[in-house]
Amino acid sequence: MTATNPYRGLLPDLPAYACTNCGHWQRWPAPGPLTCPVCADVRNALPPHGFEFVTEKQAEELVTGSWRPAPIAGVTEFGTSPRFGLDSVGWVIETDIGLVAFECAPWYTADMLAELRRMAAEKGGLDVLAASHVHGYGALWQLQRELEPRVVCVGVRDLEWTKTFRVTWPADDVLELAPDLTLYRTGGHFPGHSVLHDRRRRVLFCGDSLKVDLADDGTPVGLSAHKAFHAQIPLSHGELRDYLAVIGTLEFDTVATPFEMVPGVTTDHVVHLVQRLLSGPPDAAPVALAEL
């Protein structure tokens, strides 16, 4: 398969604007959008003082980029500071067929892009770009433009959130992105919400299927699951049963959300959390890890 996208250039390259409240990028005719669909959605908070957007140039001036090895070997974390948008991070995972990027940083500075190009040249190219759901997209569109991965993959049921980039491989319920690296649709938080299981490293890139509470020293102390974190809306029992059917079969002892990688959260913890949530009325409150 060729890395060249034959459709490139057919779509008008409108400018991109990021919402300062959540970081969601929209391509929009100048002078930019009036509202942000992610903030308007029940799963995010509205900006208390009104919508504001920044251009690519402003984003480049606002943030500094950084990258570091994740706690699990073969995974690199890309992030920006100060806080921008939801402050998500991007994971770059080494595989037998090159690099897979899962979730994205809110913006990729020139330095971050140079490092990604260097890594891609050394590790067999950036082959696949994917994300769990819209809260993890960050500046995914920018990596598609700059690194031209062969595959850009998002759950097909979430296609409505992807207008800023071009999905080349809409995913159904299960899709192997690389050897021992498989995307599974969980639904729940979003209809197309998907998790990425790294079987060799025993890591679940869990998107927002889980929220991990951390102690000051970074150790996990609590776990919760939500439809909407800000509004504290719990998942329905049917959604929890779907989670259990998918996540309960995957073996892991580390989870990586769009914000942090946390060693020490295991399949058993998540199964026990979901079973506990199924045993009573829907509940969005965290449960102490020691009780799971």
Ligand SMILES: [Zn+2]
């Ligand atoms: Zn927003």
Ligand SMILES: [Zn+2]
């Ligand atoms: Zn989310």
